[in-house]
Amino acid sequence: MAIAFPHFLTSEKPAVVSPSTSSETQIAPAALSQDELKKIAAYKAVEYVESGMVLGLGTGSTAKHAVAKIGELLRQGKLKNIVGVPTSKMTHEQALSAGIPLSDLDQHPVLDLAIDGADEVDPHLNLVKGRGGSLLREKMVEGACSKFIVIVDESKLVNHLGATGQAMPVEIVPFCWKFTAERLQGLFEYAGCAAKLRTLNQTGEPFVTDNGNYIVDLYFKSELGDLNAASDKILRLAGVVEHGMFLDMATTLIVAGELGVCVREK
Numbered sequence: 494m495a496i497a498f499p500h501f502l503t504s505e506k507p508a509v510v511s512p513s514t515s516s517e518t519q520i521a522p523a524a525l526s527q528d529e530l531k532k533i534a535a536y537k538a539v540e541y542v543e544s545g546m547v548l549g550l551g552t553g554s555t556a557k558h559a560v561a562k563i564g565e566l567l568r569q570g571k572l573k574n575i576v577g578v579p580t581s582k583m584t585h586e587q588a589l590s591a592g593i594p595l596s597d598l599d600q601h602p603v604l605d606l607a608i609d610g611a612d613e614v615d616p617h618l619n620l621v622k623g624r625g626g627s628l629l630r631e632k633m634v635e636g637a638c639s640k641f642i643v644i645v646d647e648s649k650l651v652n653h654l655g656a657t658g659q660a661m662p663v664e665i666v667p668f669c670w671k672f673t674a675e676r677l678q679g680l681f682e683y684a685g686c687a688a689k690l691r692t693l694n695q696t697g698e699p700f701v702t703d704n705g706n707y708i709v710d711l712y713f714k715s716e717l718g719d720l721n722a723a724s725d726k727i728l729r730l731a732g733v734v735e736h737g738m739f740l741d742m743a744t745t746l747i748v749a750g751e752l753g754v755c756v757r758e759k
């Protein structure tokens with residue numbers, strides 16, 4: 494069931510721009526699928542892309558719609574001189590097929606704009622990311638952008654990060670992963686934390702990130718409290734590479750829901 498837009502979102506107008514007919518404005522039909530909502534948010538974000546920009550290209554089922562749309566606009570000549578910096582091997586492949594010229598942070602250490610999805614978004618635009626396994630490159634690329642637009646369907650909105658019972662991913666080195674997982678769990682005993690190594694469904698083998706690392710998913714029974722303190726504690730642990738809390742990084746949030754599209758600038 495759709496949740497009403499929380500009070501922290503400022504509705505631009507109670508309507509959506511249809512991805513297929515971008516000149517028309519229409520009231521969103523009640524029965525849009527989650528993927529259609531993701532596409533609407535993604536297409537809205539692509540309206541911020543201008544010719545000549547260096548773009549951080551996000552990863553996941555929402556970001557892929559933005560990457561596809563940017564490729565389409567390039568092919569149509571409506572965008573020119575775009576350079577993309579992908580946040581995963583998967584996005585690299587998609588962007589190459591879509592005809593987007595690619596680069597990296599070594600060549601382009603400052604980016605104009607990144608567009609990416611998220612697993613959770615709180616009222617301060619703090620995020621959980623990485624349930625698809627791409628958090629490290631995402632954090633590096635999105636941290637180098639002047640503007641970072643987060644695109645989500647309304648199911649991703651939460652009041653407190655980590656209090657949903659869903660995974661908070663942490664990328665760790667494979668060396669003695671059990672030791673690191675136990676240490677991570679111990680850090681958050683007060684929140685009833687359970688740490689689980691992410692594995693592949695088919696084989697039970699550890700999931701390996703694009704960087705050759707493992708992911709430990711943290712599940713909390715109660716709120717984490719101070720997120721910056723939690724972040725610092727995780728990052729101080731030897732064996733941890735990065736975590737999926739993106740604190741104070743997003744500059745703009747675009748949410749698509751049954752009531753329409755909301756845009757919130759931080």
Ligand SMILES: O=C[C@H](O)[C@H](O)[C@H](O)COP(=O)(O)O
Nearest residue numbers: 553554555610623625626627
């Ligand atoms: O690791 C994956 C990324 O952080 C994604 O951006 C995030 O999981 C959201 O993915 P989706 O748009 O598929 O829900």
